[in-house]
């Protein structure tokens with residue numbers, strides 16, 4: 001049966017949806033390169049929302065396409081911009097992102113550490129190839145809003161990123177985003 005969802009560009013949401021998740025700073029503390037800085041922000045500003053997403057998802061079966069809308073809020077922990085947790089797909093499944101508002105990066109990485117990064121902004125489509133873990137970073141001062149879609153049987157592996165992180169960090173340098181090596185990653189490459 002066909003169906004549609006509407007993107008509300010004023011409220012930054014997609015409806016109807018089957019799943020709405022709000023991700024706060026406390027749950028991302030250890031994903032930042034400076035967790036102590038995250039603690040400082042938590043103390044000063046409370047448990048702020050870093051990102052949230054609305055999804056229309058199917059069960060485990062294949063053949064469908066899950067899709068949704070992510071809203072990432074602007075902010076930094078130390079020099080590092082707000083980021084999503086990031087994940088690999090369990091299957092070799094690609095993903096499509098369509099930028100709607102704001103500006104940021106889609107950071108992509110193979111399991112053996114090959115990194116690619118693409119700017120996501122309005123009217124931009126980013127193709128994340130199969131086999132690449134992916135994370136989004138809001139490098140702007142406004143909410144970064146984008147649409148995403150991926151095969152319904154892709155599956156999600158969050159553990160690899162949790163343990164090793166990404167090989168690159170996206171930090172602010174002289175007021176601009178810059179990719180730098182992640183020193184923690186170099187000590188324990190993801191293989």
Ligand SMILES: [Fe+2]
Nearest residue numbers: 089095134150
């Ligand atoms: Fe994904």
